[in-house]
Amino acid sequence: MPETWWRGAAIYQVYPRSFADGNGDGIGDLAGLRSRLPYLADLGVNAVWLTPWYPSPMADGGYDVADYRDIEPTFGTLEEAEKFIAEAHELGIKVIIDVVPNHSSDRSAWFQEALAAGPGSAARQRFWFRDEPGDWKSIFGGPAWTQVPDGQWYLHLFAPEQPDFNWTNPEVHQEFHDVLRFWFDRGVDGIRIDSAAVLVKDFDGGDPDGYTDQPEVHDVYRGWRRLAEEYDDRIFIGEVWFPDQERFARYLRPDEMHTAFNFDFLACPWDAAALRHSIQETMATHIPLGAPPTWVLSNHDVARVVTRYGREDTSWDHGARRDGVPADLELGYRRSRAAALLAMALPGGVYIYQGEELGLPEVDDIPGELRQDPMWPRSGYTIPGRDGCRVPLPWSGGEPPFGFGTGEPWLPQPEAWNKLTAEAQAQDLGSMLTLYKTALAIRRDRLGDGTLTWLDSTPEVLAFTRESGLTCLVNLGSEPVRLPPHETVLLASGPLEGEELPTDTAVWLA
Ligand code: GLC
Numbered sequence: 001m002p003e004t005w006w007r008g009a010a011i012y013q014v015y016p017r018s019f020a021d022g023n024g025d026g027i028g029d030l031a032g033l034r035s036r037l038p039y040l041a042d043l044g045v046n047a048v049w050l051t052p053w054y055p056s057p058m059a060d061g062g063y064d065v066a067d068y069r070d071i072e073p074t075f076g077t078l079e080e081a082e083k084f085i086a087e088a089h090e091l092g093i094k095v096i097i098d099v100v101p102n103h104s105s106d107r108s109a110w111f112q113e114a115l116a117a118g119p120g121s122a123a124r125q126r127f128w129f130r131d132e133p134g135d136w137k138s139i140f141g142g143p144a145w146t147q148v149p150d151g152q153w154y155l156h157l158f159a160p161e162q163p164d165f166n167w168t169n170p171e172v173h174q175e176f177h178d179v180l181r182f183w184f185d186r187g188v189d190g191i192r193i194d195s196a197a198v199l200v201k202d203f204d205g206g207d208p209d210g211y212t213d214q215p216e217v218h219d220v221y222r223g224w225r226r227l228a229e230e231y232d233d234r235i236f237i238g239e240v241w242f243p244d245q246e247r248f249a250r251y252l253r254p255d256e257m258h259t260a261f262n263f264d265f266l267a268c269p270w271d272a273a274a275l276r277h278s279i280q281e282t283m284a285t286h287i288p289l290g291a292p293p294t295w296v297l298s299n300h301d302v303a304r305v306v307t308r309y310g311r312e313d314t315s316w317d318h319g320a321r322r323d324g325v326p327a328d329l330e331l332g333y334r335r336s337r338a339a340a341l342l343a344m345a346l347p348g349g350v351y352i353y354q355g356e357e358l359g360l361p362e363v364d365d366i367p368g369e370l371r372q373d374p375m376w377p378r379s380g381y382t383i384p385g386r387d388g389c390r391v392p393l394p395w396s397g398g399e400p401p402f403g404f405g406t407g408e409p410w411l412p413q414p415e416a417w418n419k420l421t422a423e424a425q426a427q428d429l430g431s432m433l434t435l436y437k438t439a440l441a442i443r444r445d446r447l448g449d450g451t452l453t454w455l456d457s458t459p460e461v462l463a464f465t466r467e468s469g470l471t472c473l474v475n476l477g478s479e480p481v482r483l484p485p486h487e488t489v490l491l492a493s494g495p496l497e498g499e500e501l502p503t504d505t506a507v508w509l510a
């Protein structure tokens with residue numbers, strides 16, 4: 001792959017707890033992941049992104065990191081992680097890991113030291129300790145300040161088990177530089193930066209949102225970029241999201257991050273005008289900066305796309321999650337297939353969240369007592385949260401645990417997933433898995449980095465060509481539309497009706 005592999009990469013997101021279990025304890029791990037690397041190579045992705053794999057009490061699925069330089073023991077060891085990186089590289093797969101700079105776990109050595117050292121100590125200056133709580137709310141619900149036994153309060157934008165670092169303290173900057181080097185030295189190709197825009201806090205401005213996008217946060221990433229430039233070809237991907245494209249774009253300046261997740265596209269309803277607008281805005285923001293856009297349909301924080309596109313309201317909103325809202329899964333499935341061809345045809349990188357290639361729906365009937373997401377208790381048991389998209393993958397066989405491992409999975413899998421296993425789909429030419437695999441193979445040579453040219457079409461059809469001559473058409477209208485002149489149909493998300501493209505169907509023509 002060329003030096004700029006990441007500009008057009010297909011990146012597969014692994015949520016390690018739910019990918020594959022190698023030792024039978026019901027929890028995914030590195031042994032399981034390593035054994036399934038051939039599956040990922042066969043699928044044809046260019047890179048994997050793993051959500052946090054560090055030692056963690058799992059108060060927030062690993063986003064509560066207790067030690068940034070080691071591996072969670074239920075996942076494996078540092079030595080295994082190094083083997084995994086080497087094996088992935090042998091298969092031509094790049095490795096991206098998640099770094100969480102906004103907060104650590106309350107079990108981290110630093111936070112424990114801060115608790116022991118007491119008020120006024122240097123150890124407390126690494127976090128935000130105060131004698132009085134502020135009035136900010138936690139993003140997971142409830143107050144953002146928690147009191148410790150000696151009477152002081154500390155800030156946590158997320159769960160109380162996730163104390164926020166004080167990014168005005170140079171020690172914190174130094175620590176993260178060391179952490180980046182630790183992983184770059186071990187061959188990691190890229191870093192996904194968690195909650196990237198909220199590191200710097202302005203407590204005095206009176207803004208309830210005074211942690212979002214403070215100007216000094218850019219200095220953090222400029223420092224990181226300088227560090228990455230000392231290595232060859234290492235990249236940063238920001239978890240950054242603002243409706244304001246100008247503010248968003250600042251994170252993609254040439255001396256900051258390489259790319260960011262396209263949440264605007266992810267949140268967009270299944271509607272031609274809205275999608276066209278989102279695509280155009282994305283291109284307009286990225287192209288002048290020379291940063292490749294990314295196209296994301298789902299991740300470990302949002303409802304699975306088959307379910308989302310089957311609902312009456314197909315948009316996504318972190319604030320109004322619509323957990324449990326009924327969905328027409330057949331409709332959602334059909335649209336997801338079309339959306340996959342759209343996302344994979346657009347210029348730039350594409351993300352595939354594990355199970356998306358299997359067409360898994362959201363699991364919305366997990367019994368309350370089995371739910372693990374802190375959103376559930378923090379919302380007073382009103383928001384079920386994100387477990388429904390984190391259910392362990394079905395690999396093979398006719399009943400749970402569907403080859404995930406030998407033990408009982410940490411979240412229950414629906415019986416109906418017997419039709420959705422990777423094994424069942426592998427030989428089925430009409431399956432979601434086959435669609436992804438075929439599309440990724442075509443994408444390798446003809447799509448990825450570059451630009452697009454819109455074609456004339458009716459408002460309910462998205463139609464564009466790419467430099468390679470590939471034309472992508474998506475019909476979001478209620479009537480079939482005629483295909484433009486072409487030599488071959490390379491791939492379609494569903495059956496064509498002669499020379500017509502049916503509703504909720506996408507096609508790639510050459
Ligand atoms: C990001 C992660 C999410 C996590 C949060 C706090 O949004 O994607 O899973 O809960 O950050 O770290």
Ligand code: CA
Binds near residue numbers: 021022023024027074
């Ligand atoms: Ca395991």
